[in-house]
Amino acid sequence: MKAELLFHQRIDYDDGAISEMALWRVPLPVPPSTHSLKYSLFYGRPGVREIGYDNERGKGDHRHFQGVEKPYVFTTVERLMADFWSDVRRLRGVQ
Secondary structure, rough: OEEEEEEEEEOOOOOOOOEEEEEEOOOOOOOOOOOOOOEEEEEEEEEEEEEEEEEEEEOOOOEEOOOEEEEOOOOOHHHHHHHHHHHHHHHHHHO
């Protein structure tokens, strides 16, 4: 069984910023993650990641925020999206 794309969206902002989100269901967890999802959430400009949430083999769930990478505790897709959009609003100066 291959990964199944569940969601993909890209938003291009007038100021040149981009947000792009993708979520897949995977047959086996991406170690050390224990859930059956693979995700990549990006906000930034071409070549510059200002915000990122993803899980990759060997690193597991983690968050990038203005050059700082920290572990992220994944609970639900809804919480993941809420955390991502909260960061985007903060950087864009919109609350």
